[in-house]
Amino acid sequence: DAKTTQPTSMDCAEGRAANLPCNHSTISGNEYVYWYRQIHSQGPQYIIHGLKNNETNEMASLIITEDRKSSTLILPHATLRDTAVYYCIVRVEGNTPLVFGKGTRLSVIA
Amino acid sequence: KAGVTQTPRYLIKTRGQQVTLSCSPISGHRSVSWYQQTPGQGLQFLFEYFSETQRNKGNFPGRFSGRQFSNSRSEMNVSTLELGDSALYLCASSLVTGGSRATDTQYFGPGTRLTVL
Numbered sequence: 001d002a003k004t005t006q007p008t009s010m011d012c013a014e015g016r017a018a019n020l021p022c023n024h025s026t027i028s029g030n031e032y033v034y035w036y037r038q039i040h041s042q043g044p045q046y047i048i049h050g051l052k053n054n055e056t057n058e059m060a061s062l063i064i065t066e067d068r069k070s071s072t073l074i075l076p077h078a079t080l081r082d083t084a085v086y087y088c089i090v091r092v093e094g095n096t097p098l099v100f101g102k103g104t105r106l107s108v109i110a
Numbered sequence: 111k112a113g114v115t116q117t118p119r120y121l122i123k124t125r126g127q128q129v130t131l132s133c134s135p136i137s138g139h140r141s142v143s144w145y146q147q148t149p150g151q152g153l154q155f156l157f158e159y160f161s162e163t164q165r166n167k168g169n170f171p172g173r174f175s176g177r178q179f180s181n182s183r184s185e186m187n188v189s190t191l192e193l194g195d196s197a198l199y200l201c202a203s204s205l206v207t208g209g210s211r212a213t214d215t216q217y218f219g220p221g222t223r224l225t226v227l
Contacts, residue, residue, distance in 0.1 A: 036218075043200050043202075043218035043221050044200070044202075045218070046217055087153075094214060095158070095204055095206050095214045097166055097168065100145075100152055
């Protein structure tokens with residue numbers, strides 16, 4: 001079973017920041033937080049991951065709380081192309097399988 | 111650098127037949143994982159291959175099998191197809207050098223859509 005809890009759906013206005021929350025209250029010290037997204041019927045796309053520090057790349061920022069029990073994925077300027085299902089995954093270090101939950105369906109609205 | 115490629119992209123089979131799906135990982139990636147996605151069960155892990163050996167296996171019946179070749183390309187096979195095997199089959203590759211956590215990130219291909227009639 002997935003070890004994360006995410007809202008089922010969210011809306012975001014185009015051009016605004018999209019903040020997607022994830023709860024992982026049972027996360028262990030050697031578990032990373034990964035984010036993927038899946039645009040309709042395509043393969044999941046890797047976005048970002050982190051252990052305890054905040055991370056940023058060209059796609060998004062990942063903010064992890066100090067107690068590591070929750071995190072937020074931030075898409076700074078959402079576009080219509082960011083409409084997708086976003087998955088937050090807690091994963092032990094190493095090449096362990098990804099356990100997907102139901103994710104958050106983000107709709108970016110013009 | 112080319113991404114993960116999967117062939118064929120679409121496939122229609124009938125119950126009882128068998129099917130073989132192919133996955134070519136990103137150049138230099140040595141691990142290949144397979145996932146099944148259905149509307150009812152979501153994305154589920156099938157198995158993972160590294161250095162031609164199955165390292166991890168999900169909770170699927172023995173009808174689902176796979177293999178990896180010396181060039182890291184992988185195939186998965188489903189025998190005696192059932193209607194419930196209709197799904198999007200996804201392949202993901204990762205680098206796995208052991209030197210950095212970033213090398214274990216899995217990158218997915220576009221998937222093979224299998225329909226069983």
